[in-house]
Amino acid sequence: MSQVRRLKQIDFDGTFSYSNEVGVDYKVPVSYSLEQNFPNPFNPETEISFSLAKSDNVTLKVYNILGSEVATLVNEFLEAGKHTIKFNASDLTSGVYLYTIKSGNFTATRKMILMK
Numbered sequence: 001m002s003q004v005r006r007l008k009q010i011d012f013d014g015t016f017s018y019s020n021e022v023g024v025d026y027k028v029p030v031s032y033s034l035e036q037n038f039p040n041p042f043n044p045e046t047e048i049s050f051s052l053a054k055s056d057n058v059t060l061k062v063y064n065i066l067g068s069e070v071a072t073l074v075n076e077f078l079e080a081g082k083h084t085i086k087f088n089a090s091d092l093t094s095g096v097y098l099y100t101i102k103s104g105n106f107t108a109t110r111k112m113i114l115m116k
Contacts, residue, residue: 034108044090
């Protein structure tokens with residue numbers, strides 16, 4: 001996807017000027033991925049990043065080691081590209097948790113460790 005961008009500089013006296021136009025190419029991932037959360041282990045907040053090859057409905061859920069759902073981080077339609085979600089686990093106990101993403105035919109699960 002390509003777009004043309006330019007900056008507008010506004011000076012303290014209210015005058016302004018525009019920069020030259022610059023073409024910007026946004027790279028859309030060609031495949032799906034679910035990255036390892038960072039930091040890991042974490043306390044109490046971490047980030048989970050994932051890439052979508054096409055726009056679609058996405059769910060990203062967190063489960064405890066027994067398989068019970070403890071949080072839904074995403075449950076919506078998202079555009080193709082890279083996304084990063086912050087997860088605050090301050091209301092959870094220390095332990096191992098799994099997070100699973102589902103989008104179209106893509107499903108992936110990773111493990112994270114909460115250490116308080």
